[in-house]
Amino acid sequence: xxxxxxxxxxxxxxxxxxxxxxxxxxxxxxxxxxxxxxxxxxxxxxxxxxxxxxxxxxxxxxxxxxxxxxxxxxxxxxxxxxxxxxxxxxxxxxxxxxxxxxxxxxxxxxxxxxxxxxxxxxxxxxxxxxxxxxxxxxxxxxxxxxxxxxxxxxxxxxxxxxxxxxxxxxxxxxxxxxxxxxxxxxxxxxxxxxxxxxxxxxxxxxxxxxxxxxxxxxxxxxxxxxxxxxxxxxxxxxxxxxxxxxxxxxxxxxxxxxxxxxxxxxxxxxxxxxxxxxxxxxxxxxxxxxxxxxxxxxxxxxxxxxxxxxxxxxxxxxxxxxxxxxxxxxxxxxxxxxxxxxxxxxxxxxxxxxxxxxxxxxxxxxxxxxxxxxxxxxxxxx
Numbered sequence: 001x002x003x004x005x006x007x008x009x010x011x012x013x014x015x016x017x018x019x020x021x022x023x024x025x026x027x028x029x030x031x032x033x034x035x036x037x038x039x040x041x042x043x044x045x046x047x048x049x050x051x052x053x054x055x056x057x058x059x060x061x062x063x064x065x066x067x068x069x070x071x072x073x074x075x076x077x078x079x080x081x082x083x084x085x086x087x088x089x090x091x092x093x094x095x096x097x098x099x100x101x102x103x104x105x106x107x108x109x110x111x112x113x114x115x116x117x118x119x120x121x122x123x124x125x126x127x128x129x130x131x132x133x134x135x136x137x138x139x140x141x142x143x144x145x146x147x148x149x150x151x152x153x154x155x156x157x158x159x160x161x162x163x164x165x166x167x168x169x170x171x172x173x174x175x176x177x178x179x180x181x182x183x184x185x186x187x188x189x190x191x192x193x194x195x196x197x198x199x200x201x202x203x204x205x206x207x208x209x210x211x212x213x214x215x216x217x218x219x220x221x222x223x224x225x226x227x228x229x230x231x232x233x234x235x236x237x238x239x240x241x242x243x244x245x246x247x248x249x250x251x252x253x254x255x256x257x258x259x260x261x262x263x264x265x266x267x268x269x270x271x272x273x274x275x276x277x278x279x280x281x282x283x284x285x286x287x288x289x290x291x292x293x294x295x296x297x298x299x300x301x302x303x304x305x306x307x308x309x310x311x312x313x314x315x316x317x318x319x320x321x322x323x324x325x326x327x328x329x330x331x332x333x334x335x336x337x338x339x340x341x342x343x344x345x346x347x348x349x350x351x352x353x354x355x356x357x358x359x360x361x362x363x364x365x366x367x368x369x370x371x372x373x374x375x376x377x378x379x380x381x382x
Contacts, residue, residue: 027372031365038112039361039368040350041083042254043326045117045206045307045336048087048107050343051078056339061312069099070104073336079110082347084117085371088310088339089161089171093157097135097169100128101255104170104337113375117173117221120162122146128165137165143178146194147205155195155205159212159220175269179222182231189236190229198228199252203259210263219374222260224271224309225296226285227253236313241282243276246295249278258300266374267305268296270334272315284315292333305370307336317341323349330359335367343358 031039049055049067052074055060059065067090068075094100104116120126122144128135140146147155159177166174181202182194195202206222213220226249233241242249256300257268272284272294278291285291286308296302308329311317316325322342327350329337340346353359 001189012064019156027369027376030372031368032370036354036361037347037351038083038365039364040347040354041099041112042085042208042368042371043330043335043350043364044084044336044340044343044347045086045088045338046084046113046343047090047339047347048075048103049092050339051075051082057312059341063090063092068094069093069095070103071110076110082344083110083112084343085112085194085336086115086117086173087308088175089116089118089127091131093133094127094133096133100169114172115375117175118166118194119173119175120166121174121176121178122158122162123193125193128169129162135165140164142183143183143194143195143205143209147198150201151277152204152208154169156212157210159209160216161212161215163213163218171218173219173267174213175221175223176213177206177220177222177234177260178224178227179206180224181253181256182229183252189231194229194249195256195282199255201257206256207259207263214264221267221269221307222257222261222265223226223269224267224273225257226271226273226275226278226291226374227257228271228273229253238313239274239282239318240272241276243277244275246278248277249275254300261300261302261304265304267307268302268305269309269338272313273308283328286311286316286334287328287332289332305335305374306333308334308338310339311337312339312341321349322346323353327353327359330363330367339371 036294047060049060052068053200061350102185106116109115118127122140129137129139138161162174178193180190180194181197181199182190195205206315210220230242270286272286274284276282280287292306322340322345326337326340354361354364359374
C-alpha cells in the first residue's frame with residue numbers, strides 16, 4: 001500500500017511539474033491539446049496532390065501531369081482526416097505568379113499552420129526560376145559554376161535573392177543548399193548541383209548560402225546527409241552506396257555539413273544511400289539510427305529538423321512499403337517524413353505503430369516539439 005501511494009504521489013508530482021512547464025512553454029501547452037492523429041500529421045510533408053483522389057501514387061510522381069494548383073473541397077476534407085505538417089511544391093503545382101501566391105495563401109490558411117517548401121537550388125533545379133511563365137526573378141547558374149569563381153559573395157547573393165523571391169511568393173523553406181562534395185565524376189545525380197569536389201571550398205560556399213537565405217527570411221535545408229557526391233548511382237531509381245568509413249566521410253563530406261550547421265541551418269535532409277562501412281548494413285542513411293542520431297545529432301550537434309529525402313524514390317519504394325519506411329525513419333531519428341509513396345497508408349501505419357507500442361508516443365512528441373518550435377520561431381504565425 002505504501003509503495004502504491006508513493007508511486008501515485010510521484011506520478012502526481014511529475015504531472016504537476018509537466019503542467020508548470022507547459023504554462024511557461026507555449027509549444028508544450030499546444031501539444032497538450034493535440035490528438036495523436038494531429039501529432040502524427042505534423043511529421044509529414046507531402047505533395048498537395050496527395051490529398052486529391054484523382055491522383056494515384058504514380059500520377060504524383062509524373063511531372064508531365066499538372067498537379068493540384070488550388071485548395072479544393074476534396075483536399076480540405078482529406079486534410080481534416082489526414083492532416084500534415086507541410087507541403088512540398090513542384091513545377092506541376094505552379095501555373096503563374098498570381099496562382100502561386102493564391103495557392104500558398106490557401107495552404108497556409110489550413111489548420112495546423114502547414115509549412116511550404118520547394119527545391120530552388122539555382123542551375124537546373126529551380127522550380128520557379130526555370131518555370132516557362134514569366135516570374136521575373138533572377139536566375140542563377142549551377143552552384144558548381146559559382147564555386148569555380150572562388151567568390152563566396154556570389155553564393156551569399158544567390159541565397160539571399162532566392163530567399164527573397166521565395167518568401168514573396170509565400171514559400172517558407174528552400175530545400176537548399178546542396179552540401180554534397182561531388183568527388184565521384186561518375187555521379188549521375190549531383191554533378192554541378194554541388195559546390196565542386198573540394199570540401200573546403202564547398203564548406204565556405206554552403207555557409208554563405210545558408211546565411212543569405214536566412215537574411216531574406218527563408219529557411220535553409222542542407223542536403224543530402226551524409227553526402228551523395230561519392231556515389232555512382234541515383235537513389236531516385238534504386239540502391240546507392242558509399243564505401244567510405246566515417247573517418248573518411250568526416251574528413252571530406254562532413255566539412256560542408258559542419259559549416260552549414262555552424263551557420264544555423266534549419267533543416268538537414270537525409271540521403272537514401274547506404275554506408276556499410278559506417279553502419280555495418282545496407283540500410284539507407286535515412287533509416288540509420290547510427291547516422292541520424294549518433295552521428296548527426298550527437299557528434300555533429302545538429303539540433304534542428306531532420307527531414308528525409310522523398311520517400312517515394314526508388315531506393316525506398318523498391319524495398320519498403322510506405323508505412324514500413326516511415327516507421328523505420330522515425331525510429332532512426334527523422335523528424336519530417338517527406339512525400340511517402342502512399343500518404344494515407346503511411347499515416348495510418350505510423351498511428352498504428354504508436355498505438356501498438358512499436359513507436360513510443362514520446363518519440364513522436366520529441367519531433368512534434370521540434371517542428372512546432374520551428375514554426376513558431378523561424379516561420380512565425382502564418
